[in-house]
Amino acid sequence: MASRGYSQAPVGWDLPGFALEAWPPTLNTIGVARMADVLTRFVLARRWYRGKARHLRSKRIHDILTAPSGEWSIVLLEFEYEECDCEIYLCTVAAAFGEARDRVFGEYPESAIARIALSDGSIGVLYEAIGNRSFSDALLAAVAREVTLEGAAGNLSAWRTKTFQQIVGTHQPILRARVSKAEQSNSSIFYGDRFILKIFRKLDAGINPDFEIGQFLTGRGFRYTPAVAGHIEYREAQSEPMLAGILQQFVPNQGDAWEFTLGSAREFYAKTRNRIAPRLISGHPMEENGPQSAAEARRIIGTYIDSAQLLARRTAEMHIALTDLKGGPQFAPEPFTEEFRIAWHGQLIRQMELSLRLIREKQASFESRVAADAQKLLGLELRIRERFRQVCENPVHAMRIRHHGDYHLGQVLWTGNDFAIIDFEGEPARSLEERRIKRSALRDVAGMLRSFQYAAYFALPAEGSAADERRTLETEAWAEYWNASVGRAFLSSYLAVAGGQAFVPDDTRERRLLLDVFVLEKALYEIAYELNNRPHWVRIPLRGILLIS
Numbered sequence: 089m090a091s092r093g094y095s096q097a098p099v100g101w102d103l104p105g106f107a108l109e110a111w112p113p114t115l116n117t118i119g120v121a122r123m124a125d126v127l128t129r130f131v132l133a134r135r136w137y138r139g140k141a142r143h144l145r146s147k148r149i150h151d152i153l154t155a156p157s158g159e160w161s162i163v164l165l166e167f168e169y170e171e172c173d174c175e176i177y178l179c180t181v182a183a184a185f186g187e188a189r190d191r192v193f194g195e196y197p198e199s200a201i202a203r204i205a206l207s208d209g210s211i212g213v214l215y216e217a218i219g220n221r222s223f224s225d226a227l228l229a230a231v232a233r234e235v236t237l238e239g240a241a242g243n244l245s246a247w248r249t250k251t252f253q254q255i256v257g258t259h260q261p262i263l264r265a266r267v268s269k270a271e272q273s274n275s276s277i278f279y280g281d282r283f284i285l286k287i288f289r290k291l292d293a294g295i296n297p298d299f300e301i302g303q304f305l306t307g308r309g310f311r312y313t314p315a316v317a318g319h320i321e322y323r324e325a326q327s328e329p330m331l332a333g334i335l336q337q338f339v340p341n342q343g344d345a346w347e348f349t350l351g352s353a354r355e356f357y358a359k360t361r362n363r364i365a366p367r368l369i370s371g372h373p374m375e376e377n378g379p380q381s382a383a384e385a386r387r388i389i390g391t392y393i394d395s396a397q398l399l400a401r402r403t404a405e406m407h408i409a410l411t412d413l414k415g416g417p418q419f420a421p422e423p424f425t426e427e428f429r430i431a432w433h434g435q436l437i438r439q440m441e442l443s444l445r446l447i448r449e450k451q452a453s454f455e456s457r458v459a460a461d462a463q464k465l466l467g468l469e470l471r472i473r474e475r476f477r478q479v480c481e482n483p484v485h486a487m488r489i490r491h492h493g494d495y496h497l498g499q500v501l502w503t504g505n506d507f508a509i510i511d512f513e514g515e516p517a518r519s520l521e522e523r524r525i526k527r528s529a530l531r532d533v534a535g536m537l538r539s540f541q542y543a544a545y546f547a548l549p550a551e552g553s554a555a556d557e558r559r560t561l562e563t564e565a566w567a568e569y570w571n572a573s574v575g576r577a578f579l580s581s582y583l584a585v586a587g588g589q590a591f592v593p594d595d596t597r598e599r600r601l602l603l604d605v606f607v608l609e610k611a612l613y614e615i616a617y618e619l620n621n622r623p624h625w626v627r628i629p630l631r632g633i634l635l636i637s
């Protein structure tokens with residue numbers, strides 16, 4: 089049956105094929121194991137698949153949740169790894185036959201996953217349903233009506249908040265769905281100018297901080313993050329829920345702060361081309377570059393200084409909102425206990441040793457300037473160890489709070505005159521429990537400082553051949569000037585708002601030590617990441633460490 093069906097498939101289909109007893113399938117449908125094979129191939133090729141460095145032992149379909157109409161299904165695919173743990177990924181699938189099949193292949197072939205042949209002789213295509221208008225509309229309707237889909241192992245339930253109707257308004261507008269084309273670790277659907285639905289592809293049992301913090305800030309009227317309007321969760325009996333989606337208010341914007349910053353930095357380089365950069369006395373954000381450095385930076389860099397200061401104020405206001413003493417135990421500030429400091433010190437040392445080991449293993453392949461910076465960093469090992477030791481052995485006179493957890497320019501939207509902070513999910517590589525641990529607010533500050541340096545270097549104009557080395561050095565001098573000036577403006581504005589709060593140390597030396605350790609921790613992580621993924625970018629975090637050491 090299968091081979092006869094596949095011979096009728098349209099010419100040019102370069103897709104895997106499988107036979108299935110009927111559509112829509114259940115866990116007991118003949119051929120569902122083969123569907124797991126083709127879905128695995130699809131998932132492993134997606135950016136949102138997070139197990140690329142792991143060894144897959146087995147896969148199976150964990151559950152199938154199908155719309156009452158039978159048009160589409162949400163399939164939960166379970167992967168077991170050689171490390172003896174499992175991950176569950178969410179796939180949105182639909183099947184099209186006849187003319188509908190031809191439209192899928194002709195209009196959006198990138199969504200096609202596999203050829204499918206049913207026992208009745210029908211030939212079709214299995215495709216990603218997220219691009220299907222009826223699927224997108226059904227998800228929004230499910231939140232509005234608080235619909236539950238039943239599966240064999242658990243249920244998928246949608247819930248709305250009281251904010252949902254406030255966002256919709258009284259006129260029930262037509263909200264046309266549009267799938268985001270951006271490559272992300274999750275998938276997003278926009279609904280007109282009212283909502284954005286983020287669909288989580290990797291499902292984790294427990295409380296997701298993106299929903300938890302977003303709902304907390306919405307409840308407190310914090311205006312600089314999208315309001316939470318609803319969520320979708322998968323739950324099995326006697327188990328913790330898995331967040332599958334979060335519906336938020338759409339914030340009209342001109343893109344993220346990363347692109348906005350790159351544009352500003354590129355204008356800055358064009359303006360300063362063929363000019364000599366001012367001498368940088370210190371690259372540390374807590375040290376001035378001379379008595380007139382702030383005024384000089386504003387004159388040379390221009391209005392982006394104001395933007396960095398505005399972003400700092402919004403960051404400080406976010407941290408203040410997250411310390412609401414009426415927020416319950418999950419948001420109540422906590423002290424830096426000795427136990428916490430010891431555990432943190434262990435994490436710092438492990439990250440440092442990993443990064444320095446990678447440098448030693450790969451330094452023979454570095455070009456001359458990178459090799460020189462790497463050698464300088466290796467010479468700083470004892471100094472870095474000493475800073476990490478001080479954090480462990482000395483009391484920290486500030487409180488730990490809930491924070492963003494993965495804060496950088498890509499996690500902020502630029503509206504044209506203000507900023508909106510998004511994506512409180514935390515670092516995806518960490519467990520949900522780790523992401524919910526209270527830490528210093530300066531960890532977010534350090535993350536943004538590191539993001540400024542990346543922007544400064546990403547925006548550098550390409551100078552071409554080695555003959556342009558002198559010009560390259562001049563331009564990099566401007567990059568370090570821009571980074572240091574923007575970082576100082578950001579930090580001083582942040583402290584002007586957050587200074588005096590319980591989460592910021594009063595003592596300047598303690599404040600600097602904490603900030604330095606967080607910057608070092610982030611930059612050391614970046615070194616390991618770049619050496620394993622983009623070795624030509626490793627000079628950015630190397631320079632970042634040298635500038636504050």
